[in-house]
Amino acid sequence: MLKIEVDTQAGNKALMDGTLPKIIQQVMDRAKPEATYYGTEGGCRTAFVFFDLADSSDIPAVAEPAFQQLGAKVTLTPVMNDEDLQRGLSQLR
Template structure:
Protein backbone atom coordinates (compact mmCIF):
# COMPACT_ATOMS: atom_id res chain seq x y z
CA UNK A 1 0.00 0.00 0.00
CA UNK A 2 1.23 3.50 -0.82
CA UNK A 3 1.61 5.68 2.25
CA UNK A 4 2.49 9.35 2.52
CA UNK A 5 4.85 9.75 5.47
CA UNK A 6 4.57 13.43 6.37
CA UNK A 7 7.10 14.72 8.89
CA UNK A 8 8.16 17.94 10.55
CA UNK A 9 10.72 18.93 13.15
CA UNK A 10 11.65 22.21 14.78
CA UNK A 11 14.06 24.63 13.18
CA UNK A 12 16.23 24.39 16.31
CA UNK A 13 16.43 20.60 16.08
CA UNK A 14 17.18 20.93 12.38
CA UNK A 15 19.90 23.51 12.98
CA UNK A 16 21.57 21.22 15.51
CA UNK A 17 21.30 18.24 13.16
CA UNK A 18 22.79 20.22 10.28
CA UNK A 19 25.68 21.48 12.40
CA UNK A 20 26.44 17.95 13.58
CA UNK A 21 26.18 16.49 10.06
CA UNK A 22 23.30 14.30 11.23
CA UNK A 23 20.55 15.67 8.96
CA UNK A 24 22.21 14.64 5.73
CA UNK A 25 23.11 11.23 7.19
CA UNK A 26 19.54 10.58 8.41
CA UNK A 27 17.94 11.59 5.09
CA UNK A 28 20.42 9.48 3.13
CA UNK A 29 19.71 6.48 5.37
CA UNK A 30 15.93 7.03 5.14
CA UNK A 31 16.13 7.17 1.36
CA UNK A 32 18.19 3.98 1.20
CA UNK A 33 15.97 2.10 3.67
CA UNK A 34 12.50 3.30 2.63
CA UNK A 35 13.15 3.60 -1.10
CA UNK A 36 10.49 6.29 -1.55
CA UNK A 37 8.92 6.72 -4.97
CA UNK A 38 8.90 10.46 -4.22
CA UNK A 39 10.44 12.73 -1.58
CA UNK A 40 9.65 16.41 -1.06
CA UNK A 41 10.82 18.90 1.53
CA UNK A 42 9.24 22.16 2.69
CA UNK A 43 8.84 24.63 5.52
CA UNK A 44 5.63 24.44 7.54
CA UNK A 45 4.59 26.72 10.41
CA UNK A 46 8.22 27.73 10.99
CA UNK A 47 9.41 24.11 11.09
CA UNK A 48 11.35 22.02 8.62
CA UNK A 49 9.29 19.30 7.02
CA UNK A 50 8.54 17.13 4.07
CA UNK A 51 7.05 13.88 2.98
CA UNK A 52 7.95 10.59 1.42
CA UNK A 53 5.68 8.39 -0.65
CA UNK A 54 6.56 4.79 0.26
CA UNK A 55 5.15 1.36 -0.44
CA UNK A 56 4.39 -0.75 2.61
CA UNK A 57 3.79 -4.46 2.21
CA UNK A 58 2.18 -4.75 5.63
CA UNK A 59 0.96 -2.48 8.41
CA UNK A 60 3.71 -3.60 10.80
CA UNK A 61 6.12 -1.44 8.77
CA UNK A 62 4.41 1.65 10.20
CA UNK A 63 6.21 1.26 13.54
CA UNK A 64 9.65 0.84 12.00
CA UNK A 65 9.13 3.77 9.63
CA UNK A 66 7.90 6.03 12.43
CA UNK A 67 10.75 5.12 14.77
CA UNK A 68 13.33 6.06 12.14
CA UNK A 69 11.97 9.61 12.11
CA UNK A 70 11.37 9.78 15.87
CA UNK A 71 14.91 8.67 16.74
CA UNK A 72 16.67 10.21 13.76
CA UNK A 73 15.15 13.70 13.93
CA UNK A 74 12.77 13.84 16.89
CA UNK A 75 10.13 14.46 14.22
CA UNK A 76 6.37 14.67 14.40
CA UNK A 77 4.84 12.40 11.79
CA UNK A 78 1.57 11.61 10.08
CA UNK A 79 0.96 8.57 7.89
CA UNK A 80 -1.77 8.72 5.26
CA UNK A 81 -2.73 6.01 2.75
CA UNK A 82 -2.63 7.50 -0.77
CA UNK A 83 -3.33 6.50 -4.38
CA UNK A 84 -1.86 7.45 -7.72
CA UNK A 85 -4.05 7.99 -10.81
CA UNK A 86 -3.93 4.30 -11.81
CA UNK A 87 -4.98 3.24 -8.30
CA UNK A 88 -7.88 5.69 -8.39
CA UNK A 89 -9.08 4.43 -11.78
CA UNK A 90 -8.95 0.86 -10.50
CA UNK A 91 -10.77 1.83 -7.31
CA UNK A 92 -13.51 3.65 -9.19
CA UNK A 93 -14.07 0.78 -11.63
CA UNK A 94 -16.61 -0.78 -9.26
CA UNK A 95 -18.34 2.41 -8.16
CA UNK A 96 -21.49 1.73 -10.18
CA UNK A 97 -22.14 -1.42 -8.16
CA UNK A 98 -21.57 0.53 -4.95
CA UNK A 99 -24.01 3.20 -6.07
CA UNK A 100 -26.58 0.53 -6.98
CA UNK A 101 -26.24 -1.14 -3.57
CA UNK A 102 -25.85 1.89 -1.30
CA UNK A 103 -27.00 4.91 -3.31
Protein backbone atom coordinates (compact mmCIF):
# COMPACT_ATOMS: atom_id res chain seq x y z
CA MET A 1 0.00 0.00 0.00
CA LEU A 2 1.26 3.44 -0.91
CA LYS A 3 0.15 6.27 1.36
CA ILE A 4 0.67 9.80 0.06
CA GLU A 5 0.19 12.68 2.52
CA VAL A 6 0.23 15.89 0.49
CA ASP A 7 1.87 19.00 1.94
CA THR A 8 -0.93 21.53 2.45
CA GLN A 9 0.79 24.50 0.78
CA ALA A 10 2.04 22.45 -2.18
CA GLY A 11 -1.39 20.80 -2.48
CA ASN A 12 -3.15 24.17 -2.42
CA LYS A 13 -0.84 25.50 -5.13
CA ALA A 14 -1.33 22.39 -7.31
CA LEU A 15 -5.09 22.61 -6.82
CA MET A 16 -5.21 26.30 -7.73
CA ASP A 17 -2.96 25.99 -10.80
CA GLY A 18 -4.75 22.86 -12.03
CA THR A 19 -1.81 20.46 -11.79
CA LEU A 20 -3.10 18.33 -8.88
CA PRO A 21 -5.22 15.98 -11.05
CA LYS A 22 -2.31 15.56 -13.48
CA ILE A 23 0.15 14.70 -10.71
CA ILE A 24 -2.26 12.18 -9.17
CA GLN A 25 -2.78 10.67 -12.62
CA GLN A 26 1.00 10.30 -13.04
CA VAL A 27 1.16 8.26 -9.85
CA MET A 28 -1.86 6.16 -10.88
CA ASP A 29 -0.42 5.50 -14.36
CA ARG A 30 2.82 4.26 -12.81
CA ALA A 31 1.30 2.27 -9.93
CA LYS A 32 -1.62 0.75 -11.85
CA PRO A 33 -3.57 0.38 -8.59
CA GLU A 34 -6.11 -2.28 -7.75
CA ALA A 35 -7.91 0.31 -5.60
CA THR A 36 -7.39 3.90 -4.50
CA TYR A 37 -9.05 5.81 -1.68
CA TYR A 38 -8.77 9.49 -0.81
CA GLY A 39 -9.33 11.21 2.49
CA THR A 40 -7.45 13.08 5.18
CA GLU A 41 -4.93 11.90 7.70
CA GLY A 42 -3.02 14.06 10.13
CA GLY A 43 -4.73 17.10 8.65
CA CYS A 44 -3.34 16.42 5.16
CA ARG A 45 -4.93 15.40 1.88
CA THR A 46 -4.11 11.71 1.74
CA ALA A 47 -4.29 8.99 -0.89
CA PHE A 48 -4.25 5.28 -0.08
CA VAL A 49 -3.13 3.39 -3.17
CA PHE A 50 -3.31 -0.40 -3.23
CA PHE A 51 -1.10 -1.83 -5.95
CA ASP A 52 1.16 -4.77 -6.71
CA LEU A 53 4.80 -3.73 -6.29
CA ALA A 54 6.42 -6.25 -8.62
CA ASP A 55 9.96 -5.06 -7.94
CA SER A 56 11.38 -2.67 -5.37
CA SER A 57 13.16 -0.82 -8.17
CA ASP A 58 9.70 0.48 -9.19
CA ILE A 59 9.46 2.59 -6.03
CA PRO A 60 11.16 5.74 -7.39
CA ALA A 61 8.98 5.81 -10.52
CA VAL A 62 5.81 5.50 -8.45
CA ALA A 63 6.73 7.78 -5.53
CA GLU A 64 8.79 10.60 -7.07
CA PRO A 65 5.92 12.63 -8.58
CA ALA A 66 4.38 12.92 -5.11
CA PHE A 67 7.72 13.79 -3.49
CA GLN A 68 8.86 16.28 -6.11
CA GLN A 69 5.64 17.99 -7.12
CA LEU A 70 3.55 17.82 -3.95
CA GLY A 71 6.13 17.84 -1.15
CA ALA A 72 4.35 14.71 0.07
CA LYS A 73 5.20 12.29 2.83
CA VAL A 74 5.21 8.87 1.18
CA THR A 75 4.88 5.57 3.04
CA LEU A 76 5.01 2.11 1.49
CA THR A 77 3.53 -0.66 3.62
CA PRO A 78 3.36 -4.32 2.58
CA VAL A 79 -0.23 -5.55 2.72
CA MET A 80 -2.04 -8.71 1.59
CA ASN A 81 -5.39 -9.45 0.07
CA ASP A 82 -7.45 -12.41 1.31
CA GLU A 83 -5.95 -14.80 -1.24
CA ASP A 84 -2.40 -13.82 -0.22
CA LEU A 85 -3.25 -14.27 3.46
CA GLN A 86 -4.71 -17.73 2.89
CA ARG A 87 -1.65 -18.77 0.87
CA GLY A 88 0.65 -17.47 3.61
CA LEU A 89 -1.31 -19.16 6.41
CA SER A 90 -1.24 -22.47 4.54
CA GLN A 91 2.56 -22.42 4.78
CA LEU A 92 2.35 -22.49 8.58
CA ARG A 93 1.05 -26.03 8.71
